[in-house]
Structure formats: C-alpha cells, structure tokens
Amino acid sequence: MDKYFPFSAIVGQEQMKLALILTAIDPSIGGVLVFGDRGTGKSTIIRSLAGLLPRKNFAIACSFNCENSDNLCDQCKKKKSIDYEERDTPVIDLPLGSTEDRVVGALNLEIALTEGRKVFEPGLLAKANGGLLYIDEVNLLEDHIVDLLLDVAASGENLVERDGLSIRHSSKFVLIGSGNPEEGELRPQLLDRFGFSVNVTSPSEVSQRIEVIKRRDEFERDPQNFLRKWRGKDLAVQKKIINAKNTLDNIKLDDSILTKCAEICIAVGSDGLRGELTLLRALRALCAFNGSTKPTLDNIREIAIYTLSHRLRRDPLDDTSSEIRVKRKVNELIDGK
Amino acid sequence: MANKTDFLEHELDVNTLIQGILTVSSIDPSLGSLSIKANYSTVREAFLSNLLSLLKPKRLKKIYPFQNPTDFTESINMIDTLTLGSPKYNEDIFSFDNIALILTNTEKMEKGLATFLRDKIKNNNKKFFIALDESETNEMPRANLSDYIIFSVNLGGTRYVDLKKLSINRKKIAEARRNLATVQVNKKILDYLIASAEMFSISNMHTIFSTLKVAKSLCVYKGNKSVSREDITLAISLSMIHKAKQIPEFQQKEKAKAPEQEQLRDDNESKAENSELSNKDKKMLIDALKISLPSNLIESLFSKNSQTISLGESAGSGEKNNNFSAGRPIPSVNRKYSSDKRIDLMATLTKAIPWQKIRSSSVTKKNRKIIIYPQDIMIKRFEKKSERLLIFLVDASGSNAIGRLAEAKGAIEILLSDAYAKRDNVALISFSGLKAEPLLLPTKSLVTAKKKLSSLPGGGATPLANGLLEAFNMAEAARSRNIKPIIILLSDGRANMSLDGEGDRVKAIKDTNYIASLIKRNAINNIFIDTSRRKTPIADELARELKGHYFQLPLANSNSISKAVQQAI
Numbered sequence: 001m002d003k004y005f006p007f008s009a010i011v012g013q014e015q016m017k018l019a020l021i022l023t024a025i026d027p028s029i030g031g032v033l034v035f036g037d038r039g040t041g042k043s044t045i046i047r048s049l050a051g052l053l054p055r056k057n058f059a060i061a062c063s064f065n066c067e068n069s070d071n072l073c074d075q076c077k078k079k080k081s082i083d084y085e086e087r088d089t090p091v092i093d094l095p096l097g098s099t100e101d102r103v104v105g106a107l108n109l110e111i112a113l114t115e116g117r118k119v120f121e122p123g124l125l126a127k128a129n130g131g132l133l134y135i136d137e138v139n140l141l142e143d144h145i146v147d148l149l150l151d152v153a154a155s156g157e158n159l160v161e162r163d164g165l166s167i168r169h170s171s172k173f174v175l176i177g178s179g180n181p182e183e184g185e186l187r188p189q190l191l192d193r194f195g196f197s198v199n200v201t202s203p204s205e206v207s208q209r210i211e212v213i214k215r216r217d218e219f220e221r222d223p224q225n226f227l228r229k230w231r232g233k234d235l236a237v238q239k240k241i242i243n244a245k246n247t248l249d250n251i252k253l254d255d256s257i258l259t260k261c262a263e264i265c266i267a268v269g270s271d272g273l274r275g276e277l278t279l280l281r282a283l284r285a286l287c288a289f290n291g292s293t294k295p296t297l298d299n300i301r302e303i304a305i306y307t308l309s310h311r312l313r314r315d316p317l318d319d320t321s322s323e324i325r326v327k328r329k330v331n332e333l334i335d336g337k
Numbered sequence: 338m339a340n341k342t343d344f345l346e347h348e349l350d351v352n353t354l355i356q357g358i359l360t361v362s363s364i365d366p367s368l369g370s371l372s373i374k375a376n377y378s379t380v381r382e383a384f385l386s387n388l389l390s391l392l393k394p395k396r397l398k399k400i401y402p403f404q405n406p407t408d409f410t411e412s413i414n415m416i417d418t419l420t421l422g423s424p425k426y427n428e429d430i431f432s433f434d435n436i437a438l439i440l441t442n443t444e445k446m447e448k449g450l451a452t453f454l455r456d457k458i459k460n461n462n463k464k465f466f467i468a469l470d471e472s473e474t475n476e477m478p479r480a481n482l483s484d485y486i487i488f489s490v491n492l493g494g495t496r497y498v499d500l501k502k503l504s505i506n507r508k509k510i511a512e513a514r515r516n517l518a519t520v521q522v523n524k525k526i527l528d529y530l531i532a533s534a535e536m537f538s539i540s541n542m543h544t545i546f547s548t549l550k551v552a553k554s555l556c557v558y559k560g561n562k563s564v565s566r567e568d569i570t571l572a573i574s575l576s577m578i579h580k581a582k583q584i585p586e587f588q589q590k591e592k593a594k595a596p597e598q599e600q601l602r603d604d605n606e607s608k609a610e611n612s613e614l615s616n617k618d619k620k621m622l623i624d625a626l627k628i629s630l631p632s633n634l635i636e637s638l639f640s641k642n643s644q645t646i647s648l649g650e651s652a653g654s655g656e657k658n659n660n661f662s663a664g665r666p667i668p669s670v671n672r673k674y675s676s677d678k679r680i681d682l683m684a685t686l687t688k689a690i691p692w693q694k695i696r697s698s699s700v701t702k703k704n705r706k707i708i709i710y711p712q713d714i715m716i717k718r719f720e721k722k723s724e725r726l727l728i729f730l731v732d733a734s735g736s737n738a739i740g741r742l743a744e745a746k747g748a749i750e751i752l753l754s755d756a757y758a759k760r761d762n763v764a765l766i767s768f769s770g771l772k773a774e775p776l777l778l779p780t781k782s783l784v785t786a787k788k789k790l791s792s793l794p795g796g797g798a799t800p801l802a803n804g805l806l807e808a809f810n811m812a813e814a815a816r817s818r819n820i821k822p823i824i825i826l827l828s829d830g831r832a833n834m835s836l837d838g839e840g841d842r843v844k845a846i847k848d849t850n851y852i853a854s855l856i857k858r859n860a861i862n863n864i865f866i867d868t869s870r871r872k873t874p875i876a877d878e879l880a881r882e883l884k885g886h887y888f889q890l891p892l893a894n895s896n897s898i899s900k901a902v903q904q905a906i
Contacts, residue, residue: 037540037541038481038484038543039484039541039542039543039545040541041542095449095452095453096449096452096453097449097450097452097453099679102407107683112686136452136456137448164683182782182785183780183781184780184781184782185782185783185784206528206532209531209542210527210528212542213527213531213545216542217522217546217549220367220550221518222518
C-alpha cells in the first residue's frame with residue numbers, strides 16, 4: 001500500500017503525535033519509544049509521518065543520503081559537483097530478524113559475481129541516514145543487533161570492517177521504537193537512547209472509537225478523496241514544523257527554567273545528564289511549535305513525564321509506574337513554591 | 338456430494354463456517370486469513386483440500402516456521418546464480434495475487450518471521466493466508482500473528498465423516514463485490530459493534546474494524562444496502578469471538594456501570610441503544626452467538642483449563658540448536674547448501690580462488706570471471722545461546738496458604754531478581770481448589786510476574802497433580818521452541834485432589850507421583866522447595882519421584898535458594 005493514513009486524521013493519541021512532532025523539529029532530542037497494546041494505532045501513526053515530515057534535499061545518486069557539503073560520503077567527495085534534489089524524509093523499517101548484513105551493509109553480491117569487484121552494498125543504516133529508523137517490537141530485537149544500533153546511534157557513524165571491506169559513512173537517524181510491554185523489557189542502554197517514552201492505549205471513549213472506525217472506513221472506501229480532504233491539515237502541521245525549525249534558535253531558556261529542570265531531574269533521580277539535556281531541547285522545540293518565545297512551567301509539566309519516566313533507576317521488580325512518580329515530583333516542585 | 342445450500346440458511350458448523358469465511362473473503366479480498374487449530378491428521382488434510390478446492394488459488398506456497406523473511410523477497414537465489422553465472426533472484430511471493438500461503442506450525446514460528454508475516458496480513462490484499470496452529474491447550478500461540486488473522490477454525494472434535502464437499506455461490510459473490518463500496522453503516526450499528534467488542538474485552542482496533550468489514554460483506558451478499566444487527570452478530574461470531582479475552586458471565590449481576598459517558602447523540606432512542614448494551618441485549622447477543630457457533634469452538638473458549646496428557650516420547654529432541662540462521666557468528670563450514678542456511682561468500686570465494694586457473698581452462702565456462710563449484714560453498718554458522726524458562730509452580734492451597742504462602746512468595750521474588758540478571762524467561766502457575774492455572778505465560782517481563790504473584794490469593798484444596806501436569810506441558814512446549822525449561826515447585830506436597838477433580842487423597846498422591854515420574858523420565862530439570870514445617874513422608878516420596886533438587890524452606894534462606902537454583906540450572 002502506497003497510500004498511508006493521514007496524520008491529522010488519527011483520532012486521539014495526542015502524546016505520541018506531539019512527541020513525534022517535537023523530534024521532527026529537533027532531531028537531537030533523540031528517538032521516540034512507544035509502548036502499548038496491539039491495535040492502538042502505533043504503526044499507523046508512524047507510517048503517516050512519511051506524508052508529514054518536511055521534505056529534504058539529498059544528493060542525487062548517492063546511496064548514503066548525503067545532505068550537505070560538510071559531511072560527504074567517500075563517493076560524493078570524489079564527484080566534481082553534486083546535484084541535490086528534494087525528497088521525502090526517509091522512514092526506514094528495521095524488521096525483527098534482520099541480519100547484520102542487512103543492517104550495516106555488506107559486499108554487493110551481484111557485482112562481486114559478475115564483475116569480480118568488491119563493492120559495498122549499503123544497508124539499512126545508510127538508507128536511514130537523515131531520516132527515521134523504525135523498529136517494531138523493539139523489545140524483541142536480538143541483542144547483537146541492539147549492540148550495533150547503540151554504537152551507531154551514539155557515534156552517528158557506521159563503520160564497516162567485514163568481507164574485506166573497510167567503509168565509513170555517516171548514519172544519523174531518529175530512532176523510533178514500538179513494542180508491547182508484556183512481551184519483555186528493553187535494555188536500559190537502549191532505553192536511554194530514546195528521547196521520549198510514550199504509552200499508548202486504545203481510546204477509552206465509545207465516541208472516539210466510533211470515530212476511529214468511521215474514518216478508517218472512509219479511508220478504505222475512497223482513499224484518494226480522504227487523503228485530499230485531510231491534506232490541508234497535514235500541510236498546516238508540516239508548515240508549523242518548518243516554522244518551528246527556523247525559530248528554534250530564538251527560544252530563550254533563562255536560568256530559572258534551567259534550575260527548575262535540574263531540580264526535577266535530581267528529584268526523580270534520573271541517571272546521567274541526558275535527562276536534563278533532552279528536557280531542555282524538548283522544551284525549546286515545544287515553544288517553537290507553539291509559537292511562543294519562552295517556556296512556561298506548564299510546558300515543563302506537559303513534557304517532563306515523557307522525557308524522564310524511562311530514565312529512572314529502578315528496582316526491576318518495582319512495579320509502581322514510573323510515570324506516576326515523575327508526575328508527582330514534577331507537580332510538587334512546580335506547585336510547591 | 339456437493340452441498341449446494343447457502344451458509345446463511347444453516348447453523349454454523351465446520352462446513353458452513355468455511356463457506357461463510359470464503360464467501361466473505363472473496364467479496365472483500367483484504368479479509369483472507371484463517372487460522373486452523375488442529376494437529377496433523379486426515380481430518381485436517383481433508384479440510385484443507387476442501388478449502389483449497391473452493392479457494393482455487395493460482396499458486397500455493399508453504400512457509401515453514403524457521404525460514405528467514407528474506408527468503409521470500411529480494412534475496413539472491415544462490416544455486417541458480419552460481420550455475421548461470423549471473424545474479425538470479427528469488428521470486429517475491431508477495432507480489433502475486435490470488436496466492437494461497439500456508440504457514441505451518443505457527444506456534445513455533447520465529448519472532449522475526451511472525452512480525453514480517455503479521456505486516457503482510459495486516460495489509461493483505463488478494464492473498465489468502467492459512468495458518469496451521471498445532472499448539473497444545475496451554476501453549477502460548479504467537480499472539481503477534483493470531484491477533485491479526487481474521488478467522489479461526491478449531492478442528493478439535495471434528496470427525497472425517499463430518500466434512501462435506503462444498504461450493505460457494507460465485508455469481509452472488511461477484512454481484513456482491515460490485516455493491517461493496519455502497520454499503521451504509523449507521524451510527525447505531527457502530528455503537529452496537531463497539532459495545533460488543535468491549536464486552537469481549539477486545540481493544541485492538543484492527544479486530545474491531547475487520548469485523549465491520551466482514552459485516553459489510555455479509556450485508557452485500559444478502560443483497561442489502563445497510564448493515565444490520567444480524568450482520569454484525571454473525572460477523573462477530575466469525576471474526577471476533579475467538580479473540581475474546583473474556584466471555585461475559587450473566588449469572589452474577591454486573592455492577593451496572595452508570596451510563597454517564599454521555600454520547601453525542603440527539604435522538605431520544607431507548608436506553609437499550611446506549612453505548613453500554615443493556616443486559617437483555619447482551620444476553621441476546623450471547624445466545625445468538627451460542628447458536629451460531631460450532632459447539633466445539635465455544636467449548637474451547639470456556640474450558641481454558643482442559644488438559645491433555647502428552648507423553649513426550651520424543652523428549653529432548655527440541656533442544657538441538659538450529660545454528661545456521663541467527664545468533665553470534667562462528668567460523669563457517671563446508672556443507673551442502675539448502676535454503677535454511679546462509680552462504681558465507683567471502684569464505685566461498687577464498688576456497689574457489691586457488692582453482693580458478695585449472696577451472697577456467699574447461700571449455701564450457703570460458704567467459705566467467707570466477708568459477709565456483711558446489712563443493713566450494715561455505716555455510717555460515719551461528720551460535721545461539723539456548724534461552725531458559727523458569728516455571729514457578731506455586732501451591733496456593735489452604736494447607737500451604739495458612740503456613741507459608743507469603744514466605745514462598747518471598748523466595749520467588751529473590752529468584753525473580755536472579756532471573757532478571759540472567760535475562761531468563763519466567764512463567765507462573767498456581768494451583769488451588771479444583772484446578773491449576775497458568776497465571777503468567779512465559780515472558781521476560783518480570784514486573785508482570787511480580788504483580789501476578791503478589792495478587793495471588795490462597796485457599797482451597799491441593800490439586801498438586803494438576804499443577805505438575807500444567808508445568809510439564811508448559812516445559813515440553815518450551816522445549817519444542819528450543820528453550821530450556823526448569824520447573825520450580827513450591828509446595829508442602831500434600832496433594833488431596835486427583836487429576837479428575839475428586840477429593841480422594843490416596844488417588845491424588847498416586848496421580849501426583851505419576852506425573853512427577855513423567856517429569857523425571859523426560860529429564861526436565863526441577864527443584865522442589867518443600868514448604869511444610871518438617872519433612873513428611875509424602876513430600877519425601879514426591880522428591881524421590883521428581884529426582885530433582887530438594888530443599889526445605891525452613892533451612893533455605895534467600896541465598897541458599899538462589900544458589901541451589903544456579904546449580905540446578
């Protein structure tokens with residue numbers, strides 16, 4: 001199916017939508033982790049992003065998605081001039097059970113066999129460069145693939161030393177993971193890579209559910225018309241994202257906000273400084289998206305849960321929801337004074 | 338003889354059910370997926386051939402549980418490529434329309450393949466998926482997959498003579514297909530659908546939506562313009578009820594949830610039409626379902642704790658490691674190629690290169706860069722650490738509860754944190770009263786395990802034999818998936834409920850010892866933590882039958898239990 005359900009037509013799931021929009025505005029926030037039952041619309045939302053994200057300029061005929069002249073791949077460096085074209089932001093799937101070859105890339109068999117030359121066949125990490133890498137059932141991913149991803153996500157670079165090849169290429173992507181928490185947990189190292197962690201559930205109100213079914217029905221009956229109907233709203237969101245990207249640098253974070261963020265992170269006991277950094281970046285993106293110039297305490301309240309709840313050091317057997325713990329602390333600190 | 342009648346005019350049995358399913362999926366080709374629950378038997382084969390003769394697929398393809406998704410798409414066909422000297426690709430079987438795909442042994446399917454197929458089924462168009470499910474009653478089906486397969490047939494209890502040759506009304510179907518786009522669904526009907534889904538605790542919007550699609554197909558098949566309640570009810574029995582997480586009970590009065598959630602509706606219809614169905618309506622729906630369903634389907638839903646003794650004669654056969662597909666790479670070997678293996682190209686080339694001069698002199702293969710013979714082929718190997726499953730079998734009976742259920746729970750929590758460190762799978766089975774019940778199917782989510790454990794109530798008789806049997810079946814199921822099981826029993830060993838549910842102490846002990854010997858004979862590792870105050874002859878005998886590790890809880894402090902488990906593993 002080429003036609004994905006439009007982003008704006010998705011009923012509810014506002015938290016997940018906001019998290020995805022914020023990472024689109026500022027990719028340095030890190031990825032989004034979505035946990036929830038089957039059939040709650042996780043993958044529908046992620047697929048719909050393809051039509052929402054602003055288009056980007058990529059080098060023509062470059063399999064590593066080179067974007068600008070500062071950071072070119074080896075092939076593009078050799079070219080005399082590079083032409084760019086506007087393309088959709090890539091949303092790449094990393095299926096479970098992918099082999100290492102598929103993920104990092106390997107020797108191109110076709111050329112090796114027909115011409116006897118060693119040529120690198122780029123993997124998923126090359127395709128996802130400058131875009132999104134989506135892992136469904138991320139908590140079931142095999143450990144050796146997780147190790148690989150952690151390494152690349154941290155360095156932004158994929159280093160291949162195998163099959164007699166030695167290749168290095170840039171691989172910067174936003175990691176999107178989804179899964180069903182009942183099937184297993186995620187390793188803390190990988191958890192920490194995600195900027196946001198969001199829980200989704202099926203809409204609990206009957207009226208909302210009916211709306212979901214109605215819109216889905218309408219979409220399947222006449223996709224062209226449905227897409228046309230919602231295109232305007234999608235474009236409006238896209239425009240807001242582009243504007244927000246441009247105004248991101250104008251957002252002032254004064255010391256009182258920084259202090260509040262630090263206090264919250266200390267109070268909930270999040271490991272390391274990534275919590276604070278993500279919280280600040282998310283605040284900035286949120287302000288830019290809302291068109292304001294200065295974050296408010298309510299903004300902190302709005303996003304602290306999603307940026308911090310998965311970073312708490314916790315007893316593996318402690319079952320009190322970390323979301324509730326974060327919420328309580330945040331409210332205490334904000335309303336306390 | 339062909340059964341010419343229409344499925345709508347008859348009660349649903351296996352035959353009419355399949356007529357209905359095929360009719361609906363021919364009208365709406367996105368609905369073609371069916372799971373068949375049955376072991377290999379002449380009945381299943383006959384059923385399949387009946388099904389295929391109606392379906393008339395252009396192609397038929399089998400998918401085995403340990404295949405790699407890349408086998409079906411984009412991948413290079415090694416044998417053809419090497420013999421022809423130019424790249425040849427495997428056909429992408431998902432690019433064909435009107436293909437029937439038979440997924441064998443779905444209960445053993447690799448997670449990666451299951452996720453891959455799930456996406457194909459989710460976006461199905463003009464393909465028919467037949468998932469063969471041979472799981473035992475207490476085995477966990479691949480929820481991942483089964484949640485998205487639309488129809489389900491349970492052939493348990495069906496005899497060969499019950500099966501009939503069938504036909505579907507293709508003319509009516511063709512006409513119905515033309516009208517499908519014009520079907521109307523009014524708000525009342527949607528309300529009814531959503532409320533029914535809620536009643537069965539179904540929150541997966543995909544399931545709900547596909548049920549609506551089934552109902553729409555039924556509606557056009559009947560020649561109607563607007564989906565009726567009847568259509569929805571039949572659709573629910575075809576595509577929703579087997580996914581039910583709970584069957585509503587009507588004996589006890591449900592706490593009437595105040596219908597406060599006001600709906601955005603202005604017409605003053607009767608209250609029965611409200612989002613929460615009135616009890617009378619619910620009763621009607623259930624009755625309708627009961628009548629319209631094959632009796633064994635309902636039965637299988639109600640008797641979740643029915644048990645079968647499977648004498649695992651092929652014990653241990655499942656523990657072999659399938660080491661050509663995934664895991665940590667180890668050096669390649671020179672083996673014959675088959676599609677479940679992967680070729681190590683570098684090693685193969687290295688092996689072939691010394692011979693190039695000699696081989697290139699042969700006349701037929703002049704114009705090739707590299708000449709590779711089948712004997713050069715090196716196969717990749719992978720080492721896969723066998724996963725483990727700790728099955729906690731907890732005695733929640735009265736005799737144990739009064740004594741030391743709390744202490745036993747404490748002991749398990751210690752073991753759980755060990756399991757966390759080792760990334761083991763855990764499962765939890767408790768027994769008390771009449772039955773043994775798997776509280777938690779194998780999972781890595783220890784938080785869930787702990788939640789289930791702390792809410793475990795105590796009281797009732799001691800159906801120890803049932804508990805052991807449940808654990809035994811789960812252990813065997815784990816083995817068939819290449820997971821090493823360990824049963825950890827926490828009980829005082831005082832069984833007083835026999836396998837057939839009689840309060841006969843002598844028979845209960847006999848049954849218990851029998852199952853224990855079954856566990857021993859199949860070489861399943863086990864640990865018996867005796868929770869009685871002092872050692873009793875009954876517990877002693879059980880320990881001897883189990884021949885695993887035996888401890889008494891009074892002596893076992895947290896560390897020694899944990900150590901014991903480590904050793905036993």
